[in-house]
Amino acid sequence: MTKKIKKLSFIDPSGANLKEVKIFIDKVINELLNKASNAEKFPPLPKKNINLDKFNFNDLPISESEIFKKIKMIINNSMNASNPFYLGHMDSLPSTMSIVGDIICSTINNNMLSKETAPILTEIEKKVTTNLANKFNLGQNSGGVMLSGGSLSNIQAIAIARNRILNTSENGLIGLKRKPYIFSSKESHTSIQKAAMVLGLGTNSVISVETDKNGTMIASDLEKKIKKKIKNNGLPFCIVATAGTTITGSIDNLNDISRISNKYKLWMHTDAVYGGALIFSSKYKNKLNGIEHSDSISFNPQKWLYITKTCSILLLKNKKHLYSDFYTPLPYVRKNRNEYHLGEITLQGTRYPDVLKLWLSLQHIGNFSYSEIIENSIKFTNLFKKHLLTIRNIKISCDPQTNIICFRYYAKQNSDKININLQNFLFEKYNIFFSLVKFQECKWLRAVLLNPFFNTKHIKKICSAINEFTKENKNQKLKKSNV
Amino acid sequence: MTKKIKKLSFIDPSGANLKEVKIFIDKVINELLNKASNAEKFPPLPKKNINLDKFNFNDLPISESEIFKKIKMIINNSMNASNPFYLGHMDSLPSTMSIVGDIICSTINNNMLSKETAPILTEIEKKVTTNLANKFNLGQNSGGVMLSGGSLSNIQAIAIARNRILNTSENGLIGLKRKPYIFSSKESHTSIQKAAMVLGLGTNSVISVETDKNGTMIASDLEKKIKKKIKNNGLPFCIVATAGTTITGSIDNLNDISRISNKYKLWMHTDAVYGGALIFSSKYKNKLNGIEHSDSISFNPQKWLYITKTCSILLLKNKKHLYSDFYTPLPYVRKNRNEYHLGEITLQGTRYPDVLKLWLSLQHIGNFSYSEIIENSIKFTNLFKKHLLTIRNIKISCDPQTNIICFRYYAKQNSDKININLQNFLFEKYNIFFSLVKFQECKWLRAVLLNPFFNTKHIKKICSAINEFTKENKNQKLKKSNV
Structure with a gap:
């Protein structure tokens, strides 16, 4: 190592800078933990824009104290999902062990491409995916792989279905006589459209199935639309079923969908990216009844299992389809005959070991406690619903099926605008952050009750703030009508 | 938070467990830093298999001290890329600031889906990708996005090319009258085949172009093959050019390829996943001459810029193609008109903020030091080559163009088997790890000289070990012929 390179650029493998590196890392961790331990004192999102002039590259290295100033600026201007009033998206407070897992993975920098580049972590991934497939009752041939996010899991699942049913692995889609179709509910995630676009099927190959007032797929409309496409050659x-839609957390009737997929011999993929966590709740896992018939399932521990991002799993009823229908050989890593590298059977090649933080958290928290955490968040969602419905002019979109609830201020005119104002009011005045979503042609405030520290105290504060807004709004209307 | 949930499961946002969390994280970091600071005392890869019985899920939570035991086991059974004798793959010693960046990202757990879920980090990603596009001289309309690994960057690049040229975004590939083709050298990475399979083109749409003895694409063969396909409808x-092939680190002649892509109006994608780092070396960036003509470039700072995995960038000459040819709307996040969320224009939706560790490392190390680190690793590669060639019966595959060199023991018979033995001998006896690769029908030991702490001392030890093997091998042959 040449002397001109900064002393702390790397951890010297002969120990020359151990002490200094440790002091710097300690300083950063103190800053981070102090912020996370005081999360409620900081807004869920930063409130001002940052001057980015200092963000350009620099030719000369900068000092550790300068770097530390920038780190503080970043910590203070990031989304603060640790604050229980951050209710906007499916972004959770991370489990302690997933932070620990990330620190380990980063420092050892292994590569989930192959067993040679991540010996023990590869074995752990196999164990964890097989255990999870069993938890979902996918049967004795099941297994899976991990991917960097749910969109990738959905893309790989549909790619396998396409290759398997349409035989497109080598020859592609050119020359197919009939246009292939995917069916998913109109409330399904946009990554299904993305998958169709990426996979060369085109976005218009996704047929949107109607949903009922609860946001779940209407099975009769699904069957009608399948029949129609068959009739028209x-x-x-x-079929993509959704267990936990993005907007309302609704769960499709998986048994109905499975009957239809059997009848027409279609691949059944269940996007359980959000709701899959219910499998950990002894009380609520029946909400996923029928999921065991899926040919593939996407599930993201990065949401309701509180694992740091990214952490997604693609499970297959028959894990052999990973080899038979999604295989690209890697000729530069040694292996035994009949073995496969994970980089040969995933959309990615080099991968980060997302499995470690998941495995450590599952071990540390355990199934029973996960069950309790999930059940608690449903309990508070129902309590929040009860309180919301006592507020004049507040309506909810549908009964919550998981821990997501959408509500809005109801007015005869300008309702959408009033709800945008409500979102801003709660955020600006009370540091309470809900997301704003569209459902059945209206704008709603959406609450995702993930934070395990969310409790009755928070519900009361939120409801009192909404109450204040509704009264102000009423007064404003009165004033206007007086003019 | 219910009391039954383990105290350290999460960092309590009201500070209740700050002290205990900090103690545990400190213990893990001490373990990690001590290992990294003594990297040469541990083998580059673990030497025995682990009993995995304890890896299953458990219903009851386990204690922090039990978790710590498992963490130690994992650290001790992982790939040890910090050891300068780890020369096997493109896996580098991570920069200190990329470890720091990961600790920050993990703890704040932001989401690069949108500005709403990662306010400041989204701005930093735009800055960094634009700065990098400028460094590659892609022109004033250029920009890019980050993806979890080079395979994803290659897939998204070819998807954009396909959508743009064949107009497949909505309608897909069905009904195309002519079969589309991608051209890449036979030494190009297998992710190009994977991309073709995923994108519905099929693996046989990739036409393999011949390479010369140095592993670079033969331009005349490229043009011949393009002409032939056009002739046959x-x-x-x-065209996918490679700047830094996986096996020998070879760089295609990018100016030649750009001329051909212009002539036939083809999209030019440069897979500079490995070699792209040369743009940081003032001495060697001319090796990438012609890269500025690329329509898209994949570049992985996770390799030769020493950023922890994963960290890959897709750069586009015209960044508008991200919107016009790879757009999937996200209806559940607010945005201003004419703005795009990063989750709408990347293969992934939710993403980890890979940009932070890159940005911090670029700031901390600076362009000048990166230049020096890269030049040093090329210097030692050439020195290693010189020493290797003094050893009887050792041949190299071709002159190294970057910091990768392939060598083998030359014998008239059983050469491949002898080289497998040589790899094992060096690893088992001397803890020196080279990968074993196939190039021009033979097996070679491949050295990737990434570690900035690799120096003359290591070269001497390696060469003396190889010398020992060649002598033993000679003796064995003599013994055999005596039998």
């Missing part, structure tokens, strides 16, 4: 090959 | 649409 189309080639339906895949 | 095929539809060439994309």
Whole structure:
């Protein structure tokens, strides 16, 4: 190592800078933990824009104390999901062990491409995915792989379905006589459209199935639309069921969908990216009844299992389909015959070991406690609903099926605008952050009750703030009508 | 938070467990830093298999001290890329600031889906990708996005090319009259085949172009093959050039390829996943001459810029193509008109903020030091080559163009088997790890000289070990012929 390179650029493998590196890392961790331990004192999102002039590259190295100033600025201007009033998105407070897992993975910098580049972590991934597939009752041939996020899991699942049913691995889609179709509910996640676009099927190969007032797929409309496509010489090959929609957390009737997928011999993929966590709750896992019939399932521990991002799993009823229908050989890593590298059977090649933080958290928290955490968040969602419905002019979109609830201020005119104002009011005045979503042609405030420290105290504060807004709004209307 | 949940499961946002969390994290960091600071005392890869019985899920939570035991086991059974004798793959010693960046990202757990879920980090990503596009001289309309690994960057690049040239975003590939083709050298990375499979083109849409003895694409063969496909009613649409092949680190002649892509109006994608780092070396950036003509470039700071995995960038000459040819709307996050969320224009939705560790490292190390680190690793590669060639019966595959060199023991018979033995001998006896690769029908030991602490001392030890093997091998042959 040449002397001109800064002393702390790397951890010297002969120990020359151990002390200094440790002091700097300690300083950063103190800053981080102090912020996370005082999360409620800081807003859920930063309130001003930052001057980014100092963000350009620099030719000369900068000192550790300068770097530390920038780190503080970043910590203070980031989303603060540790604050229980951060209710906006499916972004959770991370489990302690997933932070620990990330620190380990970063420092050892292994590569989930192959067993050679991540010996023990590769074995752990196999164990964890097989255990999870069993938890979902996918049967004795099941297994899976991990991917960097739910969109990738959905893309790989539909790619496998496409390759398997339409035989497109080598020859592609050119020359197919009938146009292939995917069916998913109109409330399904946009990554299904993305998958269709990426996979060369085109976005218009996704047929949108109607939903009922609860946001779940109407099975009769699904069957009607499949029949119609078949009649018109189309080639339906895949149904995507959703267990936990993005807007309302609704769960499709998986048994109904499975009957239809069997009848027409279609691949059943369940996007359980959000709701899959219910499998850990002894009380509520029946909400996922029928999921065991899926040919594939996407599930993201990065949401309701509180694992740091990213952490997503693609499970297959028959894990052999990873090899038979999604295989690209890697000729530069040694392996035994009949073994496969994980980089050969995933959309990615090099991967971060997302499995470690998941495995450590599962071990540390344990199934029973996960069950309790999930059940608690449903309990508070129902309590929040009860309180919301006592407020004049507040309506909810539908009964919550998980821990997500959408509500809005109801007025005969300008309702959408008033709800935008409500979102701003709660955030600006009370540091309470809900997201704003569209459901059945209206704008709603959406609450995702993930934070395990969310409790009755928070519900009361939120409801009193909403109450204040509704009164102000009423007064404003009165004033206006007086003019 | 219910009392039954383990005290350290999460960092309590009201500070209740700050002290205990800090103690545990400190203990883990001490363990990690001590290992990294003594990297040469541990083998580059673990030497025995682990009993995995304890890896299953458990219903009851386990204690922090039990967790710590498992963490130690994991650290001790992982790939040890910090050891300068780890020369096997493109896996580098991580920069200190990328470890720091990961600790920050993990703890704040932001989400690069949108500005709402990662306010400041989204701005930093825009800055960094634009700065990098400028460094590659891609022109004033250039920009990019980050993805979890080079395979994803290659897939998204070719998807954009396909959508743009073949107009497949909405309608897909069905009904195309001519079969589309991608051209890449036979030494190009297997993710190009994977991309073709994923994108619905099929693996046989990738036409393999011959390479010369140095592993670089033969331009005349490229043009010949394009012409032939056009003649047979095929539809060439994309050339993938490689800047830093996986096996020998070879760089295609990018100016030649750009001329051909212009002539036939094909998209030019440069897979500079490995070699792209040369743009940081003032001495060697001319090796990438012509890269500025690329329509898209994949570049992985996770390799030769020493950023922890994963960290990959897709750069585009015209960044508008991200919106016009790879757009999937996200209806559940607020934005201003004419703005795009990063989750709408990347293969992934939710993403980890890979940008932070890159930005911090670029700031901390600075362009000048990066230049020096890269130049040093090339210097030692050439020195290693010189020493290797003094050893009887050792041949190299070709002159190294970057910091990768392949060598083998040359014998008239059983050469491949002898080289497998040589790899094992060096690893088992001397803790020196080279990968074993296939190049021009033979097996070679490949050295990737990434570690900035690799120096003359290591070269001497390696060469003396190889010398020992060649002598033993000679003796064995003599013994055998005596039998």
